[in-house]
Amino acid sequence: MPSYVVAGASRGIGLEFVAHLAAKGNQVFALARNPDQSKGLQELKGKPGITILKADITDPVSLRAAAAQVAKATGGGLDVLINNAAYVSHKYEFLQIDEFQTDQELIDDFKLSFDTNVLGPVLTTNIFIPLLLKGNLKKVLTLSTGIADAAFVLKAEYPYSPAYCVSKTGVEMANVKYAIKYKKDGLVFLAISPGVVNTAEEAPTPEVMAKLQEMGAAFQKVAPHFKGPITPAESVNAMLAVLDRATVKDSGSFVSHLGTREWL
Template identity: 55%
Template sequence: MPSYVVAGASRGIGLQFVVDLLARGDVVVALARNPDSSKQLQEIKGNKNLFIVKADITDAVSLKAAAEETAKLTGGAIDVLINNAAFQDAAHSYHTLVDFPSPEALVSDLTTSFNTNVLGPILTTNAFLPLLKKGTLKKVITLDTGLAVPDLTLASGYPKLTSYSISKSALEMVNVKYALALKSEGFSFLAISPGVVNTRQAPPSPEELKEIMEMGGYFMQQYPNWTGPISPAESVKMMLDVIDKLTVEGSGKLVSHKGNRDFL
């Protein structure tokens, strides 16, 4: 049975990957920064195919230890790595580049976003690369977003979610560079957008709801038939179908949860 490492597995889409992969009978190593505080992970830790490992994707030392622990658990190899963890500061989500409260806030938000959303997947991939090289499938999946696509952003006219979009756009090039570097070794790298997924654990505030509705209005211009956010279960089901069909020929691409460039 294939073995998967899922980074950012404590909740939301990452947790849904863990649940769905276990349901298929796959072996799953769930990486979480604070696994003991993830009630949902702890509720399923009795599954014989699940291993929960502590790891901080922004800390190379933590990831090295996590990879070493994983190697002991899986016999030294893994088949698929799913880079899911991401950062977006709610305090600055709806600032454009010209209306952050201060230069310091702008620099801090961009730096933290880059460290988590770009360097995090790089550090995680590099830490687990020796195990992936000994695996059979040799797939690395990194969650990205349609908000990282310049043409779509220009067409929609949406100027916000600034640091998140910028860092995720850089992540697309990371995926390309890995694909080129390791194609000869049979690796498949894929950046995939999960769609607009409702991962909220509480209803949005009136201010957040206003921003969400505004953003939806921008993108409805490009996707007039969009019916709204989907659930983590819907998103992961579609993404796994794309991941299962991924071959070396598709390595380096950014696609949607539908397997194409239809991001909503």
């Protein structure tokens, strides 16, 4: 059965990847920084095909330990790596790029965004590549976002989440670098936007709801058909369909969950 590592599996889309893939009979390794604090992972603990591992994507020591455990369980190989973990600040999410109260707040938010959204997937990918080279499917899916597409953001005139958007743009170039190096080895690297997905664990405040409505109106400038977020299950089903179809000729691409450059 194919083997998958899902990095950032504690909630939302990552948790849905784990549950979905395991239900299909795959061998799934769920990586989380604090798995004991994830209600969703604890509910999946002990279910067939699921192994939960403690690993922080910004900590290479914990990632190497997780990779060693995966290699021991699979005989040294890995079929698919899913880089799902990401960071967006709830405090600064709806600020524009010059609206941070202090220079230090801006610096801290950009640094944490870069560490998690760029260095995290790079470290994780580097550490698992030796296993992927020994696998059968040889695929890496890294989650990005439509609001990292400059053309879309300009058309929508979406001004918020500067650190998140900038860092997600960076991880796309990292994806391209991997695609160039490993084309000869048959590895496939895709950056995929999951769409607008409802992963909220509690109802938004009135202030946040107003910003979300503003965001929806901005998106409808570009995509008048946009009606609101989809569920994690819908997103994961769509992304895995895109990944399943992908071949080496698609490696380095940045696409949506629809398999195109249409983000909504």
